[in-house]
Amino acid sequence: METWLPGRVDVRPWQMIPEQLATLGLTAEDGMTQVWFWENGRLSGGAEAVNRLLRHLWWLRPFTYLYYLPGIKQLQNWGYRWVADNRYRLPGSTPACAIPPKTANQYGILPLSSEKPADEVAEENGR
Numbered sequence: 622m623e624t625w626l627p628g629r630v631d632v633r634p635w636q637m638i639p640e641q642l643a644t645l646g647l648t649a650e651d652g653m654t655q656v657w658f659w660e661n662g663r664l665s666g667g668a669e670a671v672n673r674l675l676r677h678l679w680w681l682r683p684f685t686y687l688y689y690l691p692g693i694k695q696l697q698n699w700g701y702r703w704v705a706d707n708r709y710r711l712p713g714s715t716p717a718c719a720i721p722p723k724t725a726n727q728y729g730i731l732p733l734s735s736e737k738p739a740d741e742v743a744e745e746n747g748r
Contacts, residue, residue, distance in 0.1 A: 630677055655705055668694075668701035 635642060635652025642652050645664055651657070658670035665673050672685040687693050704711070 630674060655701070667705070668697040671701065672697070 635649065635657075638652075639649065642649065642657075645657070645659060647657065651666075655667045656670050656674075658665045658673050660673060669688065672688040675681045676685045688697055
């Protein structure tokens with residue numbers, strides 16, 4: 622997203638902005654569970670945040686209004702939640718997608734056999 626919207630949208634992992642999260646009344650756990658988008662005094666999370674962000678791309682703007690149609694919103698929310706819950710298992714994930722070990726263990730999340738355990742990923746990234 623950073624390369625698509627240079628200078629218009631500031632995209633950063635939640636781990637890098639704890640002060641800004643606190644200013645918005647969000648906790649680290651809020652940042653870990655879904656994406657957040659702040660614009661014009663309005664805070665959105667999850668699929669709605671993604672749709673509001675994508676409105677900044679002129680060629681996607683028309684599709685973002687579909688989110689508010691009955692049934693589409695629920696489907697996108699479900700899809701977003703599934704991706705968010707499984708982001709550390711998806712191809713192309715980065716260390717920012719790793720779930721901290723305590724949280725992973727709290728929710729009983731076990732790595733797939735081809736993945737490194739969450740503890741190892743956190744250790745490699747200095748967490």
